[in-house]
Amino acid sequence: MANPTQQDKAAPVDDGAIQKALAEYEKNQRTYLEELKKLVRIPSVSFEGFDKQQVRKSGEATCDLLRRIGLDNVQLLEMPGAHPYAYGEWLKAPGRPTLLLYAHHDVQPAGDEEKWATKPFEPVEKDGRLWGRGAADDKAGILVHVAAIQSWLKSAGSLPVNVKIIIEGEEEAGSGSLGDFLRKHRKMLQADAIVLTDTGNFETGLPSITTALRGIVVVNVEVKALKQPVHSGMWGGPVPDAAMALSKILSRLVNDDGSIAIPGIYDKVKPLSDSERKSIKALPSDEKLFRKQAGMLEGVDLLGGRHPWEMNWRQPSIAVNAIQASSRKDARNIIVDSAWARIGIRTVPDMDPKDVERRLTEALQKDPPWGVKVEVHKEGAGSWWYTSSDAPAFKAAIKALREGYGTEPVTIGCGGSIPFVDPFSKELGGAPALLIGVEDPYTNAHSENESLHLGDFVKATKSAIRLYAELVRVGGST
Numbered sequence: 494m495a496n497p498t499q500q501d502k503a504a505p506v507d508d509g510a511i512q513k514a515l516a517e518y519e520k521n522q523r524t525y526l527e528e529l530k531k532l533v534r535i536p537s538v539s540f541e542g543f544d545k546q547q548v549r550k551s552g553e554a555t556c557d558l559l560r561r562i563g564l565d566n567v568q569l570l571e572m573p574g575a576h577p578y579a580y581g582e583w584l585k586a587p588g589r590p591t592l593l594l595y596a597h598h599d600v601q602p603a604g605d606e607e608k609w610a611t612k613p614f615e616p617v618e619k620d621g622r623l624w625g626r627g628a629a630d631d632k633a634g635i636l637v638h639v640a641a642i643q644s645w646l647k648s649a650g651s652l653p654v655n656v657k658i659i660i661e662g663e664e665e666a667g668s669g670s671l672g673d674f675l676r677k678h679r680k681m682l683q684a685d686a687i688v689l690t691d692t693g694n695f696e697t698g699l700p701s702i703t704t705a706l707r708g709i710v711v712v713n714v715e716v717k718a719l720k721q722p723v724h725s726g727m728w729g730g731p732v733p734d735a736a737m738a739l740s741k742i743l744s745r746l747v748n749d750d751g752s753i754a755i756p757g758i759y760d761k762v763k764p765l766s767d768s769e770r771k772s773i774k775a776l777p778s779d780e781k782l783f784r785k786q787a788g789m790l791e792g793v794d795l796l797g798g799r800h801p802w803e804m805n806w807r808q809p810s811i812a813v814n815a816i817q818a819s820s821r822k823d824a825r826n827i828i829v830d831s832a833w834a835r836i837g838i839r840t841v842p843d844m845d846p847k848d849v850e851r852r853l854t855e856a857l858q859k860d861p862p863w864g865v866k867v868e869v870h871k872e873g874a875g876s877w878w879y880t881s882s883d884a885p886a887f888k889a890a891i892k893a894l895r896e897g898y899g900t901e902p903v904t905i906g907c908g909g910s911i912p913f914v915d916p917f918s919k920e921l922g923g924a925p926a927l928l929i930g931v932e933d934p935y936t937n938a939h940s941e942n943e944s945l946h947l948g949d950f951v952k953a954t955k956s957a958i959r960l961y962a963e964l965v966r967v968g969g970s971t
């Protein structure tokens with residue numbers, strides 16, 4: 494609610510004001526870590542089959558946090574059948590740019606709990622890291638925004654910029670209602686620039702701005718050959734095996750060198766410019782380090798014949814995420830009746846996600862071995878995103894990160910996908926989107942034993958505090 498006695502004002506952006514905000518943050522660092530732990534304790538898994546109430550609970554806990562740091566108009570934003578977004582704003586800096594800050598409060602499933610060294614939803618501080626599902630991806634992202642905002646509000650009584658903060662609840666599940674959400678709240682979400690804290694740093698302590706994301710296309714395929722499983726001795730021979738048929742179908746999707754064997758799939762892949770290739774080569778990385786970070790076993794091939802990061806950021810890739818045909822637990826001497834797999838293709842500029850989905854579906858259904866029935870269900874297709882880093886907002890971000898981390902930032906791509914970025918930046922008329930890292934290569938996001946590097950968490954927050962001031966200095970948005 495507006496307070497008539499308090500005049501609208503914006504915080505000064507001189508170095509003294511920045512130092513005060515940073516000092517305020519130093520005093521309260523511990524509190525933000527405790528707030529992060531509270532969020533990690535809520536198992537807000539947004540996947541089908543998990544308790545939806547927990548995602549609601551984390552949305553509510555996020556709203557509570559946004560209210561406590563002094564944001565206005567805090568609320569859960571709901572879409573039918575979707576997990577709620579948390580929203581808050583501070584719009585008392587007339588004439589100053591408006592930032593749309595983004596993170597997400599939902600998480601991936603814990604995976605195999607036996608592979609976790611700690612309990613996934615009980616955060617533990619150890620070896621300079623905070624361990625737990627969502628500790629980095631992306632509950633740390635929420636706390637970076639929260640701590641930066643509150644440090645300004647407590648030290649200056651105001652922010653240097655206007656902010657709208659949106660914390661999504663279905664990012665990990667593919668952001669299915671994002672399009673409708675955007676149409677519904679179009680006006681409310683107008684901003685001059687977007688700041689996302691949901692990406693990685695290239696190396697621990699090395700601040701990184703992500704300027705390219707891959708898209709993703711996911712389908713499920715089910716192969717059926719029998720009305721029920723049968724005895725493999727009594728019937729084996731004349732009766733086709735659905736699991737074998739599925740294996741044959743899947744093996745047709747790749748060439749021997751690992752490239753995707755679906756006709757036409759590479760037609761629209763945009764080649765790298767010379768300067769892009771140079772900047773990848775200049776990164777502090779080589780094949781040996783890449784193999785180590787990816788956890789590849791000795792003797793296993795690196796695919797593609799290009800720099801591994803070029804392969805990961807700017808070439809499509811295919812993965813079979815899961816296969817099921819009977820199960821390890823029920824394994825016995827049978828011919829299975831059906832076999833199922835989930836397949837994902839990561840897409841890059843300028844591939845068309847709908848075209849990729851169609852080609853993948855056709856490839857799976859073409860010439861079924863032994864006449865087995867093949868059903869394909871589409872799970873979703875999100876677009877890749879790509880930006881040039883020429884806008885002044887990027888200069889502001891580079892300066893803020895340089896000072897926040899004490900080292901020169903790098904510009905990188907990301908092999909992962911954030912469905913939010915492309916439609917929002919389009920909706921905001923191509924407003925710059927700053928994708929700033931909170932994860933490092935050892936975070937293990939989505940896998941077991943996820944963790945957050947606590948030193949980088951602090952540096953990311955200090956950079957965010959500086960960023961608000963730097964964006965005003967460069968004129969904010971363009």
Ligand SMILES: [Zn+2]
Nearest residue numbers: 597630631691
């Ligand atoms: Zn994330």
